[in-house]
Amino acid sequence: MDIKDIIKPENIVYQKTKVLTNKVMHYCPGCSHGTVHKLIAEVIDEMDIQDKTIGITPVGCAVFGYNYMHIDWQQAAHGRAPALATATKRLYPDKYVFTYQGDGDLASIGTAEIMHACNRGENIVVIFINNAIYGMTGGQMAPTTLIGMVTSTTPYGRQVDLNGYPLKITELIAQLEGTCYVTRQSVQTAVAARKTKKAIRKAFENSNQKKGTSFIEVVSSCNSGWKVSPVQANEWMEENMFPVYPLGDIKDR
Amino acid sequence: MTEKVLKKGNEVIALGAIHCGCDGYFGYPITPQSEIMETLMEEKPWETTGMVVLQAESEIASINMVHGGACCGKKVMTSSSSPGMSLMCEGLSYLAGSELPCVLVNVVRGGPGLGTIQPSQGDYFQAVKGGGHGDYRVIVLAPFSAQEMYDFVWLGFDLAFKYRTPVLILTDGMIGQMMEKVELRPQKPRLSDQEVAELYGSWATTGKPTTRQENIITSLALEARVHEALNQKLQAKYRVIEESEVRFETLQCEDADYILVAYGSMARICESAVELARSQGIKLGLLRPITLFPFPVKEIERMIPQLKGIMSVELSTGQMVEDIRLAVSGKVPVTFYGRLGGVIPTPQEVLDAFKTNYMK
Numbered sequence: 001m002d003i004k005d006i007i008k009p010e011n012i013v014y015q016k017t018k019v020l021t022n023k024v025m026h027y028c029p030g031c032s033h034g035t036v037h038k039l040i041a042e043v044i045d046e047m048d049i050q051d052k053t054i055g056i057t058p059v060g061c062a063v064f065g066y067n068y069m070h071i072d073w074q075q076a077a078h079g080r081a082p083a084l085a086t087a088t089k090r091l092y093p094d095k096y097v098f099t100y101q102g103d104g105d106l107a108s109i110g111t112a113e114i115m116h117a118c119n120r121g122e123n124i125v126v127i128f129i130n131n132a133i134y135g136m137t138g139g140q141m142a143p144t145t146l147i148g149m150v151t152s153t154t155p156y157g158r159q160v161d162l163n164g165y166p167l168k169i170t171e172l173i174a175q176l177e178g179t180c181y182v183t184r185q186s187v188q189t190a191v192a193a194r195k196t197k198k199a200i201r202k203a204f205e206n207s208n209q210k211k212g213t214s215f216i217e218v219v220s221s222c223n224s225g226w227k228v229s230p231v232q233a234n235e236w237m238e239e240n241m242f243p244v245y246p247l248g249d250i251k252d253r
Numbered sequence: 254m255t256e257k258v259l260k261k262g263n264e265v266i267a268l269g270a271i272h273c274g275c276d277g278y279f280g281y282p283i284t285p286q287s288e289i290m291e292t293l294m295e296e297k298p299w300e301t302t303g304m305v306v307l308q309a310e311s312e313i314a315s316i317n318m319v320h321g322g323a324c325c326g327k328k329v330m331t332s333s334s335s336p337g338m339s340l341m342c343e344g345l346s347y348l349a350g351s352e353l354p355c356v357l358v359n360v361v362r363g364g365p366g367l368g369t370i371q372p373s374q375g376d377y378f379q380a381v382k383g384g385g386h387g388d389y390r391v392i393v394l395a396p397f398s399a400q401e402m403y404d405f406v407w408l409g410f411d412l413a414f415k416y417r418t419p420v421l422i423l424t425d426g427m428i429g430q431m432m433e434k435v436e437l438r439p440q441k442p443r444l445s446d447q448e449v450a451e452l453y454g455s456w457a458t459t460g461k462p463t464t465r466q467e468n469i470i471t472s473l474a475l476e477a478r479v480h481e482a483l484n485q486k487l488q489a490k491y492r493v494i495e496e497s498e499v500r501f502e503t504l505q506c507e508d509a510d511y512i513l514v515a516y517g518s519m520a521r522i523c524e525s526a527v528e529l530a531r532s533q534g535i536k537l538g539l540l541r542p543i544t545l546f547p548f549p550v551k552e553i554e555r556m557i558p559q560l561k562g563i564m565s566v567e568l569s570t571g572q573m574v575e576d577i578r579l580a581v582s583g584k585v586p587v588t589f590y591g592r593l594g595g596v597i598p599t600p601q602e603v604l605d606a607f608k609t610n611y612m613k
Contacts, residue, residue, distance in 0.1 A: 054458045056321070057471075066469045072458035074324040075471035076317065077347050083314040084321030088458070090305045091277055091327045092446065095460055113317070116310035 017045040023067050030230025032220030033062055035187040036129065039197040040098070041069050043204055053096045054088055056081040058105035061135040065100050079110025082117035085124045089207075096204055098125035104134045107143040107169040114173070121178030121212035125203040128170070128215065130245060131222035139225040143167040146240055151225075166244055170217040174250040180212035182251040186219045186242075188234040211253075219245050256437045262402040263429040265437075266332065266358055266422075267292035269406030270304070274441040275356075276327035277305040279318035281337060284370045285426035286360035289332045302443050312337040316344030316357075323353035324470045326449045326457030328410050332358035334426075335376050336367060338384070345419060346385030349487070350472030352456075354413035356406060357391075358422045360429040363594055371595020372426035372518060377572035380423045381546045388484055390491050391419040392498065393545040395516040399433035401543075407438070412498065416490055417456075423545060425568065427518040427597065491547075500543035501552055505531060509538030511611060512556065513603070514577055515566040516542050523566055525600035530607070537607065545573070553580040562586045562611045566603055568593070586611075 019041035027033045044053050050071055057065040059078035066073035076084045081099035089097040106114050106128050117124065133151055134140040140153040144166050148157040158166075174182040181203055185196040196218060203214030219241050223233035260268070266289050270278055280290045290308060298304035305322075309315040315331045322329030333341060338359045348355055359380060363373035380393045392412050394405045402424060409420040444452065450459040454468075461467045474480040505527055506512060515523040520541040530537035540556075542549050553563075563585055565574035571589040578587050590606035592598050598606075 051460050051462050054325075054460060063473060066467075066471065070461065070467050072461045072467055073469045073471075074321060074458055075351075075469070075473060076320065077343055080313065080317035080320070080344070083309070083317035084324065086307070086314075087277060087279060087305075087318035087321035087329065088325055090307065091322055091325050091329075092460070112310055113314055116314065 017041045019045045019050055019069050019071065021068050021070055025068060026064055027061065028224040030221065030223040030233060031061070032131065032187050032218065033129065035193055036127065036196070036218055036220070037065060037068050039187070039193060039200055040127065043197060043200045044069070044071065047201070047204060049096050049204070052094065053098070054092070056084050056088070056097070056099045058099070058101040060102040060105050062100050062102060062129065063136070079105050079108070080113050081105070082110065082113040082122070082124070082126065086117050086120070086122050089122055089124050093123075094208070096125070096207055098127060098204070100127045101129070102135070103128070103130045103132065103142040103144040107167050111169070114169070115176070118173050118213045118215065119176045119178045123207045123210050124213055125200075125207050126213065126215045127200070128217045129220050130217050131220040131225065132166070132241065133222050133225040135222050135225045139227075143169070144245075146244060168245070170215065170245075170250060173215050178212050179215055179251060180253050181206055181214040183215070183249045184217040184219060184245060184247050186237070186247055188221065188237060217245070219247065255439070258435055258437060259432055260399060260435055261288055261430055261432050262396070262399040262424065263288035263360065264292045265399050265403040265435045266406055267296065268437060269403040270330060271296060271298045271302060272438055272440050273407040273410055274302065274328060274443040275304055275330060275406075275410070276443055277307070277322045277329040278331065279307050279309050279315045279322070279329065280331050281309050281312045281315050281333065283334045283337045285362060285429055286332050286334045286358065288429070289358065302440070304443065312340040313344065316341040319355050319357075320344055320348055320353065323348060323355045324351070324458045326453030326459055330356040330358070330406075332360065334360045334362045335364050335373070338376060338379065342379070342385035345391065346387050346389060347472055348419045349385070349389035349391060350387060351470050352417045352487070353419070353470070354410070354417050355419050356409040356413055356422065357419060358424065361423065361425040369595055370426065372568060372597065373593070373595065374425060374517060374519065374568040375570075375572070376423065377545065377567070377569060380421050381548070381576070389487060390546050391421045392416070392494060392547075393421050393423050395423050395543060395545050396428060397517050397520045397541065398428070399431060399435045402428060403435050403437065416494060418490065423517070425518050495547040498544060499547045499549050499551070501549040502541045502543060504539040504541070506538035506540060506556065508536055510536040510560065511562045511564070511607070512538040512540050512560060513564050513566050513607070514540045514542070514573065516545060516573065518597070519566050519568055522598060522600055522603060526603035526607070529600050529604050548576050548580070550580040553577065557581065557584050560585045562588065564588045564590055564607050564610055567591045568597070
């Protein structure tokens with residue numbers, strides 16, 4: 001049997017969602033961003049809300065997120081995506097508005113904007129990628145960097161007396177009355193990715209039921225920044241990140 | 254039938270926003286401009302026109318809410334005063350770089366630092382030369398009455414959408430706090446989402462229909478030639494604005510030997526100084542730039558042959574005077590008189606300064 005006899009429409013068991021573009025992603029092999037992008041695109045496709053979805057990209061590796069989905073995009077200043085999302089959702093209450101932010105963007109420079117957007121209960125979706133490092137700028141310490149973790153600005157490991165503690169911002173966010181759904185997920189296995197997709201779907205559904213802010217942290221790997229192989233990165237994440245950032249729903253109402 | 258009211262300059266900024274069909278205001282309290290948001294909250298336009306009014310957690314959030322709203326193709330604005338404007342400059346640079354329309358109001362107070370809440374014109378450089386990072390300009394309108402505060406919100410949005418650029422209304426605590434008669438215009442309806450999509454769907458994030466490609470609003474361009482082209486496109490737009498949008502007023506300039514150049518509140522004082530000079534037989538005139546960018550360079554060039562001297566009068570240590578000197582290019586003496594800290598000179602003091610500079 002020739003390959004041409006197999007590649008036929010009636011034999012298709014899986015295909016890329018039409019919401020994803022055909023552009024080659026700039027992310028490093030092994031990076032979690034691509035997987036999360038795909039999950040969001042699939043949810044948009046399955047909910048049939050492509051024409052009603054507006055995404056807001058951060059500053060960081062995901063700044064180019066706008067190249068990978070066929071939806072309207074805004075590119076925000078570092079940390080300010082929740083402010084752009086606030087105005088966008090209030091001016092277009094029937095649209096689906098989400099921000100996509102990394103740990104430096106959301107948990108360091110943008111703490112004021114994310115806290116207040118969540119506290120106002122903006123009906124938006126926040127996707128928070130936590131890989132404990134600044135990927136785009138070359139692997140510096142993030143607010144979520146683990147104690148002892150080596151980065152380019154903590155060459156001898158993060159020390160509490162110098163750098164303080166890993167910021168568990170998702171737990172802080174869950175305390176705010178304005179949030180309706182706060183969860184922490186991961187995408188290193190097919191099972192984990194399916195759970196994350198379910199969480200994303202729920203968050204998008206929440207946003208047009210005016211229940212408040214839905215916040216999804218995805219504990220992610222950055223093998224380039226961590227300077228290990230993709231497989232080693234996933235193992236390291238499970239061993240070291242998950243005890244500090246345990247997976248599961250923190251709040252669901 | 255137009256309505257006439259007696260209101261503060263700040264209050265009619267708010268009324269102008271509602272009446273011109275503004276979709277959203279996002280702001281943070283700071284003296285001396287808090288009446289703008291207070292008036293909006295009192296008027297509750299969300300119940301009448303559907304306008305969104307939101308108190309943000311900071312000036313940084315305010316300008317970034319404006320960024321988001323402007324991406325949507327909506328008429329959005331914010332207001333602040335000097336220290337708050339400094340915080341907004343990063344966002345302003347993004348708005349300019351992303352070619353987004355919006356209106357900002359800076360009710361200037363004295364600086365640097367926390368400075369004073371008294372009126373000042375010390376933010377001229379920040380407003381006219383950029384303020385934020387990178388090669389950009391914004392259209393700067395300088396009202397000198399409560400009526401112009403009201404009218405320039407309308408004009409500001411017209412220009413902002415005509416050129417897809419931020420427009421900054423540069424005023425000060427004196428114009429903002431002063432009560433004057435203002436003629437209001439009839440309510441202009443806000444555009445519907447449908448109308449916004451039809452008018453601005455070619456660039457705005459209105460939600461991607463199947464009939465068009467996605468709209469991506471960004472100021473990022475890492476490829477050198479692409480980024481150079483982006484800057485050249487911005488500069489070409491600024492040259493068109495310089496050709497087409499210069500606004501100014503003159504008083505007694507036809508036969509003037511000397512002119513004062515002043516904008517905003519100082520132009521009010523200088524009007525009286527010119528009258529005083531004329532009563533003493535001194536042929537003094539006044540040029541009042543209404544747009545500070547674009548600056549009335551050609552009008553100054555046109556007047557050079559008849560002039561023996563120019564004096565810039567500002568509530569600063571001398572900022573606009575640099576643009577006058579650039580326009581004059583050494584052909585006529587240019588001097589400066591300024592007061593600081595909220596000290597407002599009397600017309601007599603302006604005239605005395607003029608005489609000290611030119612009549613000795």
